[in-house]
Amino acid sequence: MKVKVISRSTDEFTRERSQDLQRVFRNFDPNLRTHEKATEYVRALNAAKLEKIFARPFIGAMEGHIDAVSCMAKNPNHLKGIFSGSMDGDIRLWDLATRHCVRQFPGHQGAVKGLTASTDGRILVSCGTDCSVRLWNVPAASMMGLDSSSNYSSEPMAIYVSKNAFWGVDHQWDGDHFATAGAQVDLWDYNRSEPIRSFEWGKDTVISVRFNPGEPNLLATTSRDRGIILYDLRLSSPVRKLIMQTKTNSVAWNPMEPMNFTAANEDCNCYSFDARKLDEAKCVHKDHVSAVMDIDYSPTGREFVTGSYDRTLLPRERRKHEYLEAVKKRYKHLPDVKRIVRHRHLPKPIFKAAALRRIVIDAERKKEERRRAHSTPGSRPIVSGGDELLRGVPDAVSHRNFDSAVDIDALSYSASLRLGSGRFDCNAMVARAVLPYL
Numbered sequence: 001m002k003v004k005v006i007s008r009s010t011d012e013f014t015r016e017r018s019q020d021l022q023r024v025f026r027n028f029d030p031n032l033r034t035h036e037k038a039t040e041y042v043r044a045l046n047a048a049k050l051e052k053i054f055a056r057p058f059i060g061a062m063e064g065h066i067d068a069v070s071c072m073a074k075n076p077n078h079l080k081g082i083f084s085g086s087m088d089g090d091i092r093l094w095d096l097a098t099r100h101c102v103r104q105f106p107g108h109q110g111a112v113k114g115l116t117a118s119t120d121g122r123i124l125v126s127c128g129t130d131c132s133v134r135l136w137n138v139p140a141a142s143m144m145g146l147d148s149s150s151n152y153s154s155e156p157m158a159i160y161v162s163k164n165a166f167w168g169v170d171h172q173w174d175g176d177h178f179a180t181a182g183a184q185v186d187l188w189d190y191n192r193s194e195p196i197r198s199f200e201w202g203k204d205t206v207i208s209v210r211f212n213p214g215e216p217n218l219l220a221t222t223s224r225d226r227g228i229i230l231y232d233l234r235l236s237s238p239v240r241k242l243i244m245q246t247k248t249n250s251v252a253w254n255p256m257e258p259m260n261f262t263a264a265n266e267d268c269n270c271y272s273f274d275a276r277k278l279d280e281a282k283c284v285h286k287d288h289v290s291a292v293m294d295i296d297y298s299p300t301g302r303e304f305v306t307g308s309y310d311r312t313l314l315p316r317e318r319r320k321h322e323y324l325e326a327v328k329k330r331y332k333h334l335p336d337v338k339r340i341v342r343h344r345h346l347p348k349p350i351f352k353a354a355a356l357r358r359i360v361i362d363a364e365r366k367k368e369e370r371r372r373a374h375s376t377p378g379s380r381p382i383v384s385g386g387d388e389l390l391r392g393v394p395d396a397v398s399h400r401n402f403d404s405a406v407d408i409d410a411l412s413y414s415a416s417l418r419l420g421s422g423r424f425d426c427n428a429m430v431a432r433a434v435l436p437y438l
Contacts, residue, residue: 008301044331048326048340062094062102072110075138085112091126093139104153105136114169123157123190125165125178133180133188134159160193162186168208174216178231183207185221185231201230201238209251214258222248228263230275244279246272250294264292264306268357289353310350373397393435 013023030036031417075081076204082097089108092101110130117124117138124136135158159273168181177196180186185206186195205223212218217233228242228251246266254260260270261280270285290310297304331337372380 003119004356012023021101031276040327041331041334041337043324044334044337045340047328050335052340062099062101064092065090071113071115073115075117075121076119077117081121081138083115083117083124085115085126085128087111089128089130091115091124091136092289094397103139105134105156107134107156108132108151108160110165113165113167114180116169116171117400119173125171127170127180129165129171131162131165132159133162133169135190158190158193160188167205170209170219171213172211172216173213179219180210181209181221185209185219187233197233201229201241202227210251210253210261211260212253213255214253220251220253220261222251222263229274232321241280242273246355249292252295252297252304254297254301255299262295262297264295266291268308270295270306289350289357310353342346 015022020074032345051130058112062084063086065086065088067086069084071085072085073083075083075093081102082094082096083091084094085108087093087413089106089110089112091105091112093103093105094100095102105124107127107420108126108128108130109132110128112126112128115124116125120304122138124131124138126136127133134156136154137157151309154217162182166182166184168180168182171178176190178188180188180195182204185199187197187199202223202225204219204223204227206223206229209219210219212220218239219231220231220234221231223229224247225243226247228244228248232238233434234240234366248265250264252264254262259275260276262270262285264270268286268288268290271281272283272285274282284308287306288310290308292306292308295391297305315376326433327343332341372382
């Protein structure tokens with residue numbers, strides 16, 4: 001005769017104090033969990049549905065500008081405050097919580113082309129086509145709760161006038177300097193009415209400028225001659241120039257990996273580069289069907305958002321919840337999950353433009369294959385996607401290596417010291433999507 005007895009020690013499940021948590025015993029034997037697959041199937045279905053629900057990130061609109069909005073900037077010290085500039089010269093400070101305008105900054109006689117705020121959030125710098133740069137005092141956080149019916153306006157604390165129009169401005173992450181883009185790159189100080197330094201490479205207009213978040217003396221610019229230029233404020237000449245096949249409209253540095261930056265290009269793509277090796281792009285980000293006009297990173301460096309002439313925003317994230325992705329991958333063959341995951345609802349103009357772009361790309365590929373087939377072997381080498389995007393510039397001019405004054409390798413170590421403010425000059429609202437690591 002066999003007698004089975006269940007024996008338990010009271011020390012294993014008895015709490016020593018009444019505040020202790022009750023220990024729960026679980027048996028993870030799959031034979032005892034008969035509903036495990038059904039539970040994971042429901043989770044996979046819900047994850048696929050939630051991904052589609054949050055794929056449309058529009059939350060609300062803030063009305064008040066008479067003309068088109070040309071630029072935006074976020075206050076790094078007050079997360080719910082955002083600045084916007086319009087083509088009629090009007091600058092406004094908005095409260096994202098109430099979606100009301102709390103302050104106006106009138107003064108520009110032309111379109112406002114650039115906005116940026118200092119790291120402490122106290123000073124706003126604006127520039128425009130009226131050939132002027134204006135400094136404004138930003139109201140304290142207590143002003144953000146005022147009623148929108150009140151008309152609050154500010155007067156500029158300083159006005160700097162130049163001979164040429166300005167197309168962009170950016171503030172140094174650690175310091176009192178800011179740079180403007182126009183006929184040349186000018187470096188300004190709060191206490192000087194003239195630029196303290198000027199940089200120029202070529203005769204084409206500079207359209208954007210961005211300071212590096214890890215190295216305050218390093219900045220990147222883009223110009224109308226299809227160039228991306230790196231400058232070091234400690235040197236008398238530019239460091240490196242990169243020529244693309246089409247014009248680059250904007251550039252953004254990764255705040256957590258300051259040696260990397262991403263460029264928004266006219267050919268509907270974005271290109272991520274390593275500043276230490278600019279021979280080819282690390283990654284090409286596609287999906288837009290028209291020119292990409294602006295780009296910016298989140299404070300975490302895990303996602304960035306782009307705006308395009310195709311009237312779409314494409315937020316991207318590098319990592320998503322691993323468990324939900326694994327569950328969706330496991331059950332992707334089931335009809336319900338497969339139908340939801342594969343469904344893509346695009347506006348009709350975007351759908352037609354994407355189809356037309358695929359036809360153009362296939363035609364170019366076939367033409368190149370035919371040319372290579374009817375050419376002398378070796379006369380048309382096969383190049384990778386990143387190499388054929390770049391056009392070489394003479395080594396004596398553009399392939400200038402970083403010297404000891406520019407310690408690019410040390411950028412990532414100093415970046416974390418300058419990200420406390422969570423600066424994020426985003427030109428649009430950010431949703432969440434999937435982007436693999438570069």
